[in-house]
Amino acid sequence: MMVQGVPKRxxxxxxxxxxxxxxxxxxxVPIAAMSGRNMIYELCHEDNKPFATA
Ligand SMILES: Cc1cc2nc3c(=O)[nH]c(=O)nc-3n(C[C@H](O)[C@H](O)[C@H](O)COP(=O)(O)OP(=O)(O)OC[C@H]3O[C@@H](n4cnc5c(N)ncnc54)[C@H](O)[C@@H]3O)c2cc1C
Numbered sequence: 747m748m749v750q751g752v753p754k755r756x757x758x759x760x761x762x763x764x765x766x767x768x769x770x771x772x773x774x775v776p777i778a779a780m781s782g783r784n785m786i787y788e789l790c791h792e793d794n795k796p797f798a799t800a
Pocket of ligand 1: 765778
């Protein structure tokens with residue numbers, strides 16, 4: 747849990763994901779932002795869309 751955080755999705759609840767310092771060990775604004783970035787990366791991968799940052 748200290749590395750991966752808590753699960754960000756709930757079984758049976760489609761199109762829901764929870765990110766932020768409540769789901770990652772440590773907390774802080776950078777960790778919360780990274781949590782959101784990682785989830786967008788995952789969603790892009792699942793949708794076969796390229797992940798791009800600006
Ligand atoms: C006193 C203090 C000082 C800090 N100082 C720093 C610092 O200097 N540097 C740093 O990097 N970090 C700092 N942090 C940590 C940082 O503030 C948090 O890690 C960061 O704000 C987490 O962002 P978040 O969006 O994940 O969660 P949150 O900021 O907690 O946002 C969650 C949001 O969800 C809303 N919400 C909750 N339940 C529901 C619901 N059922 N329906 C709808 N909305 C809901 C809440 O109202 C809230 O707006 C500090 C924290 C505290 C408490």
